[in-house]
Amino acid sequence: MPEVLRAEVLVKRFTGVTAVDGVSFGVRRGEIFGFLGPNGAGKTTTINLLTGLARPTSGSMFLEGVEYTAQPKRAQRLMGIVPDESNLYDELDGFGNLTFCAALYGIGKAERERRARQLLEQFGLSEAGKRPFKAYSKGMKRKLTLAAGIIHEPKILFLDEPTTGIDVASARQIRALIGELNRRGTTVFLTTHYIEEAERLCRRIAFIVGGRLVRIGSLEQLMAEHQRETVLELAMEEAGPGLAEALRRRFPAYAVYRQDERHLRVVSDSSIELLPLLGALAEGGAVVTEAKLLRPTLEEVFVRVTGIEAAAMKQEREGKKK
Amino acid sequence: MSAWTAFRAIVAKDMKTYYLKPPNISWGLIFPFAWMLMFYLRSRTPLDIRALLPGVVSMSILFGTTSMLAVTITFERRSRSFERLLLAPIELSLLMLAKTGGAILFGVLNALAPIMVASFLVELSGIGWPAVIGSILLIASTSTFLGLFISVAVHEVFEAQTFSNFFRFPMLFLCGLFIPLTALPVFLRPLSFLLPLTYGADILKAAINRDGILPLWVSFPVLLAFAVGLFLFSLHNIKRKWVL
Secondary structure (H helix, E strand, O other): OOEEEEEEEEEEEEOOEEEEEEEEEEEEOOOEEEEEOOOOOOHHHHHHHHHOOOOOOEEEEEEOOEEOOOOHHHHHOOEEEEOOOOOOOOOOEHHHHHHHHHHHOOOOHHHHHHHHHHHHHHOOOHHHOOOEHHHOOHHHHHHHHHHHHHOOOOOEEEEEOOOOOOOHHHHHHHHHHHHHHHHOOOEEEEEOOOHHHHHHHOOEEEEEEOOEEEEEEEHHHHHHHOOOOEEEEEEEOOOOOOHHHHHHHHOOOOEEEEEEOOEEEEEEOOOOOHHHHHHHHHHOOOOEEEEEEEOOOHHHHHHHHHOOOHHHHHHHHHHHHO | OHHHHHHHHHHHHHHHHHHOOHHHHHHHHHHHHHHHHHHHHHHOOOOOHHHHHHHHHHHHHHHHHHHHHHHHHHHHHHOOHHHHHHOOOOOHHHHHHHHHHHHHHHHHHHHHHHHHHHHHHOOOOOOOHHHHHHHHHHHHHHHHHHHHHHHHHOOOHHHHHHHHHHHHHHHHHHOOOOOOHHHOOHHHHHHHOOOHHHHHHHHHHHHHHOOOOOOHHHHHHHHHHHHHHHHHHHHHHHHHHOOO
């Protein structure tokens, strides 16, 4: 798939600190690309470089194959940017904010009003369109900021922590909207500290730690690389206390654990032969209702790659927001 | 064409959300009256409105623009809405002209208020209107760009206010409006000629009361140079400090 955005050996040094250290990656057309890392890893600096809010010390950036490192204004027309804090204008109403943002991209009056009305409807904000932005709830503010980021129909949308600090229902709506935008063809560059959000939305993910890109790959690739063992979870009507022990004796290559009265977990360094296992369980009188192969979660991959507990990262980030 | 759509939108938005708010309109009207009243009480002689007009016009522009722009930009930087403008595909120079355009327009409106009032009270014939209009535009531009310069230097809204006063009050007393330049101590006179308002006020004095001390062909280019210089220097600082 062709790349919409490419960063080549990007470096950003501030006085005495290298915030981004030789980062290279490409974002493919139509994908949701996750950019994950702990606080201070260089995520925001990288976004600032890519969007023209900061100048790289060295390296190159390309959008649609055209280099824009020295002239970011040429590329900004094709970018939508939704920052981690809603930064629209308190004094303007929802409709006014959207039409103003469209005007910044040179869209004519009739067209920007049409798009604003359409987005307000799509984002469920039609009724709030005439209310001042300052009267919006946090979730509504995030939705309107997202709408403002796409009103000029960008080729790539940068989303920085889109669901931080908002209620669960609004976060679900925003995730659904991001998915919908992506299905309609918008390429998305997403940073988030919610690992499960990245797992749910992203096709490919890059991990950045200490300004360096430590790993990049598709979700499947990353998880397969970190799948050190095969884990099979079996659900049954009743898993008696002796069942795990019986299986361990019969299949010494497997480690078998009783999770609770209805679940067993079988762990092996290599693959697990399902049919003999099910046969043994049937002989023992157990009725298996479900067999599920467990994959490592992205959170586990993140912890292994970065050495940082995802929960700690999330907690720190939310603490900062407050 | 598309850049001008953005330009117009920024000016219109700033006029609507900041400058044409009732408190600012009332400030624009009350301020000139307050100045006139102050001088009337101080002079204890029949009020010569025409003699006061250059001072009141200059002060109205200076106080209506400098801190107003510095505060609005600092406020937008704090709320990060200014980032939205920096991320728009508009050249920085045009963007900053748009941001300052609203304040310049507000300064011009502030200047018109005392002139309108004076026109009802005294005879305003014989005034060199082209020079008055030119100086109003240039004083408004220079004062606004001074506000831009201040906004790049500060981080907080209160700092913008304080720093504005640091420039405004010395200008107020050294520009020759209320204390003639010839009456200033000798060591302060060179300082007066380093202040843009000295030239703007002198044009107004020459155009309204024919008592300027500098020829217009000197004052206009110097004032224009101050405006261009302050804008370009602020632009340089913005590139250096805001686009890291």
